[in-house]
Amino acid sequence: MNERDSEIMAQLLGEKGYVETGDSDQADLIILNTCSIRAKAEQKVMSMLGVLRKQKQHNPKLKICVAGCVAQQEGQQIIERMPHVDLVIGTQSLYQLTELLDDFGEHPVATRLSKDYQIPPFIPNLRADNHQKSPLTIPFKKFLTIMQGCNNYCSYCVVPFTRGNEISRNVSHILEEAYSLVEAGIKEITLLGQNVNSYGRTNVVSTETIDYSFADLLRAVSTIPGLRRLRFTTSNPKDLSDDLMRCFADIGILCPQFHLPVQSGSNRILSLMNRKYSRELYLEKVAALRSYCPDIALTTDMIVGFPGETDRDFEETMSLLEEVQYHGSFSFKYSDRPGTRSATFEDKVEETVKSERLRIFQSRQDEIGLKHNQGYVGKIFSVMIEKIGEDSIVGRTGTNHLVHIADTVCSYLPGEIVSARILHAGQHSLRGELVGKD
Numbered sequence: 321m322n323e324r325d326s327e328i329m330a331q332l333l334g335e336k337g338y339v340e341t342g343d344s345d346q347a348d349l350i351i352l353n354t355c356s357i358r359a360k361a362e363q364k365v366m367s368m369l370g371v372l373r374k375q376k377q378h379n380p381k382l383k384i385c386v387a388g389c390v391a392q393q394e395g396q397q398i399i400e401r402m403p404h405v406d407l408v409i410g411t412q413s414l415y416q417l418t419e420l421l422d423d424f425g426e427h428p429v430a431t432r433l434s435k436d437y438q439i440p441p442f443i444p445n446l447r448a449d450n451h452q453k454s455p456l457t458i459p460f461k462k463f464l465t466i467m468q469g470c471n472n473y474c475s476y477c478v479v480p481f482t483r484g485n486e487i488s489r490n491v492s493h494i495l496e497e498a499y500s501l502v503e504a505g506i507k508e509i510t511l512l513g514q515n516v517n518s519y520g521r522t523n524v525v526s527t528e529t530i531d532y533s534f535a536d537l538l539r540a541v542s543t544i545p546g547l548r549r550l551r552f553t554t555s556n557p558k559d560l561s562d563d564l565m566r567c568f569a570d571i572g573i574l575c576p577q578f579h580l581p582v583q584s585g586s587n588r589i590l591s592l593m594n595r596k597y598s599r600e601l602y603l604e605k606v607a608a609l610r611s612y613c614p615d616i617a618l619t620t621d622m623i624v625g626f627p628g629e630t631d632r633d634f635e636e637t638m639s640l641l642e643e644v645q646y647h648g649s650f651s652f653k654y655s656d657r658p659g660t661r662s663a664t665f666e667d668k669v670e671e672t673v674k675s676e677r678l679r680i681f682q683s684r685q686d687e688i689g690l691k692h693n694q695g696y697v698g699k700i701f702s703v704m705i706e707k708i709g710e711d712s713i714v715g716r717t718g719t720n721h722l723v724h725i726a727d728t729v730c731s732y733l734p735g736e737i738v739s740a741r742i743l744h745a746g747q748h749s750l751r752g753e754l755v756g757k758d
C-alpha cells in the first residue's frame with residue numbers, strides 16, 4: 321500500500337513538473353513515506369529526519385515532507401520534535417499533495433484524519449512519458465488501490481488509526497483505471513486493499529453498501545482483454561468467502577498465490593488479538609482453497625511474543641505451521657504500537673523469549689519453504705519476465721517465485737511470458753531453462 325502511495329505522490333508531482341533525482345543533495349523536496357506498523361520502521365524515520373536536518377542547514381530552501389502512517393499518527397508532534405520538517409501529510413491527504421505544497425507559507429503544516437474522506441475517482445497510475453523510455457524499463461505490472469482503511473481494529477494494529485475507516489472505491493472507477501492500465505501495456509495488476517474480502521461493504525460517498533463483492537470485482541477485471549495476470553492482497557480470513565475461493569478454479573489469469581495472514585496458531589491469542597476467527601475456521605479455509613486450487617502457494621503473516629503468549633500458545637503456532645506448510649511467511653516479534661489496545665495489555669513477553677521464538681519459527685519456515693521449492697524441480701512453469709540481464713532473464717511464476725533463466729539470445733521484453741523448466745531450487749529463488757514462449 322505504501323509503495324503504491326509513493327508512486328501516486330511521484331506521479332502527482334511529475335504532473336506538476338517535478339523531476340526525480342537519485343541524489344538527495346540535488347533535491348528541492350524530499351518526502352519520507354513512512355510506515356508505523358512496527359516500532360522499528362518508525363525509529364528509522366526519526367533517525368533519517370535527523371540526517372536531513374544537517375542537509376537542510378546546508379540548503380535552507382530544501383523542503384522536507386513526512387507522509388504516510390507515521391505522519392498520520394504523529395501529526396503536529398513531528399513538527400514539534402523536528403522543526404526543520406515543512407509538511408506532515410497523512411495517508412488520507414496524499415491526493416492533495418501538490419495543492420498543499422503550493423499553498424503552504426512560512427509555517428509547517430500537519431494534516432489530520434477526516435471522517436468525510438474520499439478517494440478521488442481517477443488516481444494517476446501511469447506516467448505519460450513511456451515513449452521516452454527504453455522498452456526494457458517500461459512498466460508491465462501495477463498496483464491498483466480498490467479500497468482504503470480498515471474497520472477491524474485488531475488489538476495490535478495501527479491501521480484503523482492511520483488510514484481511517486474502510487471505504488471502497490466505486491466499481492466503475494476501478495474498472496476505468498484497470499482498462500487504462502492494460503491499454504497502456506500493463507500485463508499484470510495487483511488489486512490492493514487492507515482487507516479486500518470486505519470490498520463493497522462501505523463505499524466512497526456514503527456508508528451505503530456497493531452491491532458488488534470482491535469476487536464479482538475480480539471476475540470483472542479478469543475479462544479485460546490483454547491482461548495476463550491478476551493478483552490481490554490482503555485478506556482477513558474471517559471474511560474469506562467460498563465465492564472468492566472458487567475464483568481460483570474459475571479465473572484462468574488469477575495467479576495461484578494467496579497471502580492469508582493468520583498471526584497466531586493459538587485460539588486464545590487470536591481472541592486477544594480480536595481477529596474474529598479460530599484456528600479451526602482458518603484451517604477450513606486453507607483446505608477449501610486447496611480443493612479449488614491444489615497448487616496454490618500459501619503465505620502468511622505471523623506475530624510471535626504477543627502479550628500473554630505462553631510456551632503452549634507458541635507450540636500451537638508451530639503446529640499450525642506444520643499443518644499448513646506455508647510456502648513463505650512474514651514473521652515478526654510483537655511490538656507495542658501507540659493507541660492500540662494491546663499496548664495496554666499486561667503480561668508482556670520478554671525480548672529474549674520473543675527473539676528465540678522468532679528464530680525457531682523462521683528456521684522451520686525456511687526448511688518448509690525450501691522443501692516446496694525443491695518440489696518444483698523438473699516441472700514447467702509460466703514465467704513473466706521482469707528483468708533482462710546480459711546472459712540471463714529473471715521472472716516470476718504465478719505462485720510468485722523468482723526464477724533465474726540462462727538466456728544468451730535475450731530476445732524477450734519485461735512483461736512477456738515464457739515457459740521454463742525448473743532445474744534447481746534455492747531458499748529464495750529458482751533456476752530454470754527456457755522451454756518456449758507462452
Ligand code: SF4
Nearest residue numbers: 470472473474477479
Ligand atoms: S484487518 Fe489487518 S489492517 Fe485491519 S486492523 Fe486487522 S491487521 Fe490491521
